[in-house]
Amino acid sequence: MKCTRCGDRATVELRRHNAAFCAADFLAFFRRQVTTAIGKYRMFGREERVLVAVSGGKDSLALWDVLLEEGYQTSGLYLDLGIFEYSVESQAKCQAFAAAHGVPLIVSAVAEAVGGPVPVIQKVTRRPPCSGCGLSKRYLMNRAALEHGFPVVATGHNLDDEAATLLGSVLQWQTDALSRQSPALSSTHPKLVRRVKPLYRLSEQETAAYAFLRRIDYIVDECPFAKGATSIAHKEILSRMEDNSPGAKHNFLFGFLEKGRPAFERADAVTLKECERCGQVTTGTICAFCKLADQVKRSS
Amino acid sequence: MKVVLRNPRREVELPGPRRVKDVLRELRIIPGTVLIIRQDELLTTDAMLDDADTIELRPVMSGGGSSGVASAGRTP
Numbered sequence: 059m060k061c062t063r064c065g066d067r068a069t070v071e072l073r074r075h076n077a078a079f080c081a082a083d084f085l086a087f088f089r090r091q092v093t094t095a096i097g098k099y100r101m102f103g104r105e106e107r108v109l110v111a112v113s114g115g116k117d118s119l120a121l122w123d124v125l126l127e128e129g130y131q132t133s134g135l136y137l138d139l140g141i142f143e144y145s146v147e148s149q150a151k152c153q154a155f156a157a158a159h160g161v162p163l164i165v166s167a168v169a170e171a172v173g174g175p176v177p178v179i180q181k182v183t184r185r186p187p188c189s190g191c192g193l194s195k196r197y198l199m200n201r202a203a204l205e206h207g208f209p210v211v212a213t214g215h216n217l218d219d220e221a222a223t224l225l226g227s228v229l230q231w232q233t234d235a236l237s238r239q240s241p242a243l244s245s246t247h248p249k250l251v252r253r254v255k256p257l258y259r260l261s262e263q264e265t266a267a268y269a270f271l272r273r274i275d276y277i278v279d280e281c282p283f284a285k286g287a288t289s290i291a292h293k294e295i296l297s298r299m300e301d302n303s304p305g306a307k308h309n310f311l312f313g314f315l316e317k318g319r320p321a322f323e324r325a326d327a328v329t330l331k332e333c334e335r336c337g338q339v340t341t342g343t344i345c346a347f348c349k350l351a352d353q354v355k356r357s358s
Numbered sequence: 359m360k361v362v363l364r365n366p367r368r369e370v371e372l373p374g375p376r377r378v379k380d381v382l383r384e385l386r387i388i389p390g391t392v393l394i395i396r397q398d399e400l401l402t403t404d405a406m407l408d409d410a411d412t413i414e415l416r417p418v419m420s421g422g423g424s425s426g427v428a429s430a431g432r433t434p
Contacts, residue, residue, distance in 0.1 A: 071403065078402060262391075265418075266418035270416075290419065294391075301390060
């Protein structure tokens, strides 16, 4: 297979674009997709400080790498989930990346904030581990950004993540979630920072290829709690569809963003208040994070 | 040839020569879900492999968490 651009041997095939690229042209393609995403949704400017949420995996470290290459002002945020050896190794990958690039990394432990690590949260709540983990991560990302003066948090969610989330929301007809799924969530309250996903145009295979070609040392092993997760099942279904019909995932997500999402946007947007306990943004009196922390503390 | 798989890590021996896409088909792996790695290079599915080759099929699927769409309003 030859590179569509230069004719050299291709190393990455992009069936949905009917193209293949050599390493150099693939890296250029990847960077273009990220800068297009940032520009299209006005995610952030070069004068802004961006907090990049990193997990030690391929997506978030690839994102941090591209943003550094493109000259953005970034710091990393690693949230220690306390998931045994997996978290120890993930944190080491993030620290090594930050040290190699001479960039700051903020580390915050879920256990300190909630009262217990993710495995304990799972036992206490008796809900899927990804539920309490996701809630804690969103809360702590926002809090860290506010505390350290970042106007925006960037996460490594890719095209597959977004398509799988969309499929999950459609299967349950979660109209609230459908109205808000976007590559860029704006700040709708002074205590809510922007949250953006600059990799939403790139597939999981493409972020993995970028990380490999850039020699980024990322954690390859899966989170031990991800096995059996619904989002993984949705990704597998979408990957089969993609294999039969290249571009299926792209069309599903991009078609939704262009044509579907506006239909779900509601005029009667919810009123945001500040949690009476911690002061962060909530729709109720006490936020979901404080309720989760209460539950964990009661059980210990 | 030796094929290294992950999660859990294991090795499979297959006779060559054959193309990467035939290896994936035999192992029932969807092409878009792995990187195909030979030493320090990535291969496309049409690459030909022989008996002496060792390749790693590295899964690219990650996650478990949602994409950050909370269930009510846009709170953190």
